[in-house]
Every structure is written in C-alpha cells, then in structure tokens.
Amino acid sequence: xxxxxxxxxxxxxxxxxxxxxxxxxxxxxxxxxxxxxxxxxxxxxxxxxxxxxxxxxxxxxxxxxxxxxxxxxxxxxxxxxxxxxxxxxxxxxxxxxxxxxxxxxxxxxxxxxxxxxxxxxxxxxxxxxxxxxxxxxxxxxxxxxxxxxxxxxxxxxxxxxxxxxxxxxxxxxxxxxxxxxxxxxxxxxxxxxxxxxxxxxxxxxxxxxxxxxxxxxxxxxxxxxxxxxxxxxxxxxxxxxxxxxxxxxxxxxxxxxxxxxxxxxxxxxxxxxxxxxxxxxxxxxxxxxxxxxxxxxxxxxxxxxxxxxxxxxxxxxxxx
Amino acid sequence: xxxxxxxxxxxxxxxxxxxxxxxxxxxxxxxxxxxxxxxxxxxxxxxxxxxxxxxxxxxxxxxxxxxxxxxxxxxxxxxxxxxxxxxxxxxxxxxxxxxxxxxxxxxxxxxxxxxxxxxxxxxxxxxxxxxxxxxxxxxxxxxxxxxxxxxxxxxxxxxxxxxxxxxxxxxxxxxxxxxxxxxxxxxxxxxxxxxxxxxxxxxxxxxxxxxxxxxxxxxxxxxxxxxxxxxxxxxxxxxxxxxxxxxxxxxxxxxxxxxxxxxxxxxxxxxxxxxxxxxxxxxxxxxxxxxxxxxxxxxx
Numbered sequence: 001x002x003x004x005x006x007x008x009x010x011x012x013x014x015x016x017x018x019x020x021x022x023x024x025x026x027x028x029x030x031x032x033x034x035x036x037x038x039x040x041x042x043x044x045x046x047x048x049x050x051x052x053x054x055x056x057x058x059x060x061x062x063x064x065x066x067x068x069x070x071x072x073x074x075x076x077x078x079x080x081x082x083x084x085x086x087x088x089x090x091x092x093x094x095x096x097x098x099x100x101x102x103x104x105x106x107x108x109x110x111x112x113x114x115x116x117x118x119x120x121x122x123x124x125x126x127x128x129x130x131x132x133x134x135x136x137x138x139x140x141x142x143x144x145x146x147x148x149x150x151x152x153x154x155x156x157x158x159x160x161x162x163x164x165x166x167x168x169x170x171x172x173x174x175x176x177x178x179x180x181x182x183x184x185x186x187x188x189x190x191x192x193x194x195x196x197x198x199x200x201x202x203x204x205x206x207x208x209x210x211x212x213x214x215x216x217x218x219x220x221x222x223x224x225x226x227x228x229x230x231x232x233x234x235x236x237x238x239x240x241x242x243x244x245x246x247x248x249x250x251x252x253x254x255x256x257x258x259x260x261x262x263x264x265x266x267x268x269x270x271x272x273x274x275x276x277x278x279x280x281x282x283x284x285x286x287x288x289x290x291x292x293x294x295x296x297x298x299x300x301x302x303x304x305x306x307x308x309x310x311x312x313x314x315x316x317x318x319x320x
Numbered sequence: 321x322x323x324x325x326x327x328x329x330x331x332x333x334x335x336x337x338x339x340x341x342x343x344x345x346x347x348x349x350x351x352x353x354x355x356x357x358x359x360x361x362x363x364x365x366x367x368x369x370x371x372x373x374x375x376x377x378x379x380x381x382x383x384x385x386x387x388x389x390x391x392x393x394x395x396x397x398x399x400x401x402x403x404x405x406x407x408x409x410x411x412x413x414x415x416x417x418x419x420x421x422x423x424x425x426x427x428x429x430x431x432x433x434x435x436x437x438x439x440x441x442x443x444x445x446x447x448x449x450x451x452x453x454x455x456x457x458x459x460x461x462x463x464x465x466x467x468x469x470x471x472x473x474x475x476x477x478x479x480x481x482x483x484x485x486x487x488x489x490x491x492x493x494x495x496x497x498x499x500x501x502x503x504x505x506x507x508x509x510x511x512x513x514x515x516x517x518x519x520x521x522x523x524x525x526x527x528x529x530x531x532x533x534x535x536x537x538x539x540x541x542x543x544x545x546x547x548x549x550x551x552x553x554x555x556x557x558x559x560x561x562x563x564x565x566x567x568x569x570x571x572x573x574x575x576x577x578x579x580x581x582x583x584x585x586x587x588x589x590x591x592x593x594x595x596x597x598x599x600x601x602x603x604x605x606x607x608x609x610x611x612x613x614x615x616x617x618x619x620x
Contacts, residue, residue, distance in 0.1 A: 074445045075438060076618035091445035094336065102442055108435040110355065117354035118439070125347035125443035127339065165439055 022202035024051035025086040025099060025172035027072060032081035034067050034228075041067045042228045044081070049206040049221070051172075054199045056219035056236075057208040060313050064228040065208040066104065069177050073102045085173065097126035100173040101166030106158040106182065111151030115142055115161045118150060119168060128169050136164040141190075155182030163191075173204035180207075180214045192218045212309040226313045240305055246284045249273030249297035259291035260284065273297050337449060344444050344453035348427075351436075352457060357426060365419045365465055366472040373411040373477030376571075380404045381484035405489035406498045406569035408477035412469030413505050413563050414571045418534040419469070420462040420506040424513020425530055427454055427461075428610075429523035437619050447615050454514055455607065462510025466503035474499070494568070501567045501592060508566075508599040512559065515606025521614050534560075542572050556590050557598055565595030 027049040034042040042064045049055035059065050070076040072083040074090030085093060085100045093099050109118055119133045137146045140160040145153065150161065159182050166174055179195075180188055195218055199205045209215045212222075222239050224232035232239060249272060250256040257267045260276055263283070268275040273296070276284055281300040288295050301307075352358050380399060399407070407414075431437040444450050478488040489495050517526045538560045545555025555561055564570030590598065 070618070073442060075441055076620075077616075093445075096445055097443060104438055105435060108438045110351075110430065110434045110436055112356065113351075113354050117350065118436075121347045121350050121354070122439050122443045124350060125344050125440065127343050 020170065022051075023086070023099075023172045024202065025204050026050055027100070027173055027175070027204055027206055028082075028084045028087070029068060029072065030082045030084065032068060032071060032083055033079045034064070034071065034076070035079045040228060042071075045225065045228065045230055046081075047223045047230055047233050049173075049204050051204045052199055052202050053220040054195055054205040054207065054218055055221040055223060056212070056215045057206060057223050057225065058212055058215070058309065058313075059208075059210065059225035061210050063210075063225045063313070065210075065225060066177055068225070069102070069104060069175055069206070069208060073100070073104065073175060075104070095127065095169070097122075097128060097169035097171065099169075099171055100175060101169055101171035102175040103159075103162035103166040103179065104175075104177045106155060106162055109150040109153075109158065109161065112149050114147050115150050115153065115157075115164075116146035118161065119146075119165055122165055123168055126169060132168050132170065136167045139167060139194075140164045156184060156187050159183055159187075163194075171203070174198060174206065176205075176207040178208055178210070180209060180211075188214070213306055216305065224309065224312050231312050239308060245301040245307075246276040246279070246281045247273055247297065247299045247301055248276055248284050248288070248295060250288065250293050250295050252293050255291065256288060256293050256295075259287050259293065263287045275301075337446070340444055340446060340449050341453055341456075344450055345456050347443070348453050348457040352427070352461065358423070358461065361419050361423055362465065362468045365416055365468050366475075368419075368472070369411045369416040369469045370472030370476035372415045373408050373473035374480045376411060377408045377477045377480035377486070378484065380407065381481065381486045383484050401487045402489045402492050402494050403569070403574075404486065405477075405481065405492070405495050407571060407574060408481065409470065409473045409495065410498055410502060410564075410567050410569040410571075411473045411477065412466060412502050413567050416465075416469045416472075417506065417509045417560075417563065418530060420465040420510035421513040421516075421530050421534060422527070423461055423465065424458045424510040424515075425517035425520075425526040426513075426523070427458055428514050428517030429521060429526045432521045433523040441619050448611055451518060451607065451611055451615060454518075455511060458510040458514040459507045462507035463503045465510065466506030469506065470499055470502060497592075498568050501596075504596065505563050505567050505599070508596070508603060509559075509563070511603040512599070512606065515603055515610055518610035519606055519614060539572065559599060559602060562590060562595040562598035565590035566592050566599065567595075568592055 029045055029047050032042050032045040033040070045064065045068060057065050057068070067076060068083070071078045072085070072090065074096075082089070085096075090096055090100070109115075116133060116137060119136065120130065122128070123130055123133050134143070134146075137143050140163050142157065142160055142164060145157060150158065153161065159179060163176065163179060166176060174195075180191060183191060195205050195207065199220070207215065207218070216236070219236055222232060222234065222236050223230060247270070248256065248260075253269070253274065257269070257274055260267050260274070260279070263279060265279045265284070265287075266277040268277075279287070281298065285295070285298055288298075431440060440450060441447060444453075474490070478490060481488050513526075513530065516529065517523075520526045520529070538558055542555055542558055542561055545551040545558070556565070560570075560572065564572065
C-alpha cells in the first residue's frame, strides 16, 4: 500500500523531470473497414482522439475495439480506410515508438524472460536509450519485480509492464487496450492518476474498455462502438446530459404526460409511472405543480450513464 | 525533429533501414541470451556429438575393427586415416544438425507462441527488417553451434583415436576443410529452421516436423533413394545429402563403403559448393515464402 503510493508519487515526479516538448499528436480513424473472412468486424469507423485529452473507446467485447487499435498501430491491415498517427500510418512514422506507445494485450511476454529484459529488447529495437528501461519500471512501480521472470507476474503486474513498454519511448500519444483489466482498486486509482497526468502534459491518450464505469472518472471524450459501428462520439458530459432521466408517478398519468411533453420532455410510459428524459427532476416537479397534478412518486435515476451506455451497446431486440 | 518524413530522401531512408537492422539484430541477440534454451541446446550439442564421435572413433580403430570383425565373422573394412578422421569429426553434421535447425525454428515460432511478435513489430514495424535481423542471428548462432559441435567431435573423437593408436589427422588440409565447412553447414541449417518456423508459425508443428524429418524421414529416404539410379540422382538434393556433399564427409554417404551389402546406385555426388548452393536455395525459398505469406498476416 505504502510502497504503491510512493511509487505513484515517484511516477509523477519522474514524469515531470523527463517532461519534454510534446508534439500534439492526434490519432485519427478515418472510414475504417475490416473484414475477416466473411465477418465484417469494422464498418466505416471514424473518430479521433485529441492531444491533451483522454479518450475512452468503449464497447462490448467483440465490438471491434481491439481490431481498430491494432490497425492503428500497424499490426493488422485495414480492408479499407485509414488509421493515422499525426497524419501518418504507424509504419511510415520515422521513430514510431517515440510518437505513439501501445500496449494491446497483457499476453505478449515470454514467461521465462524477466520484465526488465523484455523492456530492454523493445528499447534496443526501437532505438530508445537504455536508461528509459529503469525509468519506466520505476514509473509503473515494478522496480523490484523487474529482474523476475514474467511467468510469475500477476495480471495486474503484466498490465503495468505493458504500460511500461508503451511509455518506453516517452511518446506523444498512448494507445492502451483494456489497461484497467485485472487491476485492483488501488491499481485502478493509480492508473487513473497516471493517465490524467500524461494527458495534462499534452499527450493524446486513447484507451479501450468494455465497462464505462471503470473509465468514467478517467476519460474526457467517449467513443462507443457496437457491432463494428460507432454509435456515440462526444464528450463524457454530452453522454451524461443525454442520460438525465426522471421517474415520476401521478394518479392522472395521462395529464402529467401531456404537461411534460408540452414542457419539452420525452415521456415513456413504464409499469410504474412515467420515465422522463430531457428535463431534470426539479423541472419535472415544477411542471407537475404548474399543471396542478399531485404526484405519487418522483425520483432521479442517478445511474443513468451506465444504462445509456448499456442501451447504446445492447442489441436492438433488448434495447427497449 | 518532428517526424513527418515519410517522403524522405532515399539516402535518409537507407540510413533508417540500416540503423533499424542494426538495432533489431542487437535486440534479437538480447532475446536469445535472456533465455536458457540457447545454451541448453549447446550443451546437448557438445555431449550428443561428442559421444557419437567417440563411438565412431572406437568403431573405426584397429581395436574396434577386431571386435566388430570377430562378431560378424568378416574383418571390418579399413578406411584411409583421413577418411576415418573426417567421419569422426563430421559427427556434427551426421547427428547434430537437428540442434541448429531447432534453434532457428524456435527463433521464429517463439514470437508466435508467446505473443511477443506484437511488441517486436511495434518496436520495428518493417517486418522484412525483423526477419532479416533474425536471419543474421540465426546464421551467426548456427555457426556457433557448429563450433560447439566441433568442440564435441574433435574434443571427444581425437583423444579416442589417439589412445587407440590411430592418427588424428588434425592439420591435414582435407580435415581442416571439413571442419570449416561444418560451420557453414550448421549456419545454413539454422537458417533452414528459421525459414521453416517463420512459414509454419506453430511451435509444436515446427518441433514435430524438425524431429521427425531429421531423425526418421530423411535418413530413410536417403537409404531408399540409393537403391535405384533415378532416385539416387534426386536423393542427392535432399538437405542431408547436400550437407554431406558440402562438408565432404558423412556416415550415410559412406554407408556402402563401410558395408558392401548396403545398396548403392552409382551417381556422382554433388560437389561441395553444389551442396552448399542446394541448401542456400532451400533457405531462400523458405524465407521468401514466409515473407510473402505469414509475415504479411495480421499479428494476432
């Protein structure tokens, strides 16, 4: 616990010490299509991740998140469209590891090789100075475990090692696939702080997750993908605004629905009263008062964000 | 410094490729030396080849000839001392080629088996360059395994020959040529392994094929091929036969000289450089096939 807190404190210190001029590096996905055999994994996917912001790339497993990120990093080939780092394809970047760091899976390590040697092979191949290996090990809190074989690492430690490999080149942008997966609550808090700090330095952070609540406190922008199509692309606050949802009940249900609709709300009839979208709980109460309708129930559905996300990502059949 | 140099000059690109190749080669060496398998293979090589060489030295000596001669009722054939020495020292290519072949195959398939191809390709997105770096490492390490094998075959074989009163023939030009070409042969077999591994990508499949082919399929093919003239002329191009031609000595090639009952079609053996070219051509075909197929695939 203490060790971890010290580690995260050193992390931000190290980050500040090594802070260099960050080149604003947008990541642009442009009309990307990917077909595997007769399965279309991505259809005309477009979005971008902006410098200085954390973009959450969300969607259920199998929606196409990993495919998109792998194409962006030159591991997989697009069937059509482009995925660009600061306007260039990954393999056309002069020094890719210095421009964008990626961690795409926690399963990319030889179990018998030490974490430190794993990072060393990457640093040497990518032309990164060797001193960075120990710097990033410290940054992710793996200094002591670095000499041990990765086979003995927990999932959380492998996630940290993956993040360390992404940070090796001190890159302008980071692409992380499910970085929170397997972290304990302490680790999640640590990861959140680190990613926020990296974005605050002007870096672009693009991370994927299949659980919105995991990254809700980390991201500025949200892109939601479902069945290979983008279904939402905007700021977290836009997504939140769309979720304001009030449950209200009255003996005169029809009259209340009428009044609310006239006030600009979208009203849905549920089993127990009405579900109101578009106006908040205070406004709903005022509308009822002004219409002279007595309420039997009035509540704010506070967990709206997650349900909007679920509604966005659910199949058509179960969405209603 | 901002890196929008996709359309850089050819010279700048050539420098980038050269630096990338140097870096990737260095990284591949760190990968090899950060695991135990390379020296385990070297240990197996020196022991396996050494014991084989010692056994052959004994078998070909006067003492061995008397023992085996009395057992079979006829005197064992006597060979020229230089031929005997070459047969003993070339145990490296007679039984040890499986080691550099395995090394090369593992160099490629380990990346697929453990998913390390992802960080490898992230660090160096030019995949052809990564394969070239692995080729350099395979060739150099293959040569190292050749030297290690010779330490076994000469280190165990020569003392046995000396103790049994046979000339060791070390220093004879013919023997020196065999020793030097042995190192070329193991380097080529390591490259064969790399090509095979890069093409198969599956580690299990590569290991099974390497073991089955070297220990079972090819020796039988070579013996059977010697029965008819037409098959013998094809059999010369089997990698093992080509290696014997390259090295200039080999137990299977000398079978009929040792035991006249072994069938032998009269076909001119390949010249040493022809044997080398056969192996080099096979390496080229495998590596080219891999870079046109598996290397272009998505890294999953």
